[in-house]
Amino acid sequence: MIEVIKFYKEPEGKYVEIIAKASETCIIKEFLINGDFFVIPPEVIDQLEDFLKGLRIVNVDELIDRVSRLLANTRVVGLSKNKLIELIREVLSDIKSKCREHLK
Template sequence: MTIKLTFEKEYKEPKGKYLHLKLIVNDKCCIDDIVITGDFFAYPPENIDKLSLMLKGLTLLNIDDLMKRVENIIKNTEIIGINSRVFKELILGLLKEGLKECQRAKEK
């Protein structure tokens, strides 16, 4: 039986836009899905989907590689309504939380 771990983060920029992140990880610490939604704007808009698709199937155990991939997409994306540094930190924080909990679950 495959165990799925789900992690979520929400953020509302003061006088700005809303961001909701959802990460689903399997028992091998691989990303099954990452959903990035909210009422913010991104240009080019397809970079948000590109980021989700790029991370799907990758292992959280290689967190440094994931962080570089996230940073590379975000530096080439204009985020409107949410500070891009905060946007990046929230995604990276969610990935780190997923890694920590996945490692803990594997120890049991």
């Protein structure tokens, strides 16, 4: 099992922690987004986590496009929406790179 954890804190602001676990074949088993920021409507975070679970990471850009669409009509308070998307991209990219190492 591959695990990636990213933590980010806005200067003078809120924090976000993303914990992701994937199989050696790049299938996301767990994807959690935690922090003291807010997303309106709040159920979008659950939808985002559920969307990513079970997917194989093949094309990070394609997944990020879909993540961006899920977040398009939301309001993120205490953290920039772009920063949240950037952190998700970093987590997915790190997992993909670690999967490649396992498959060698």
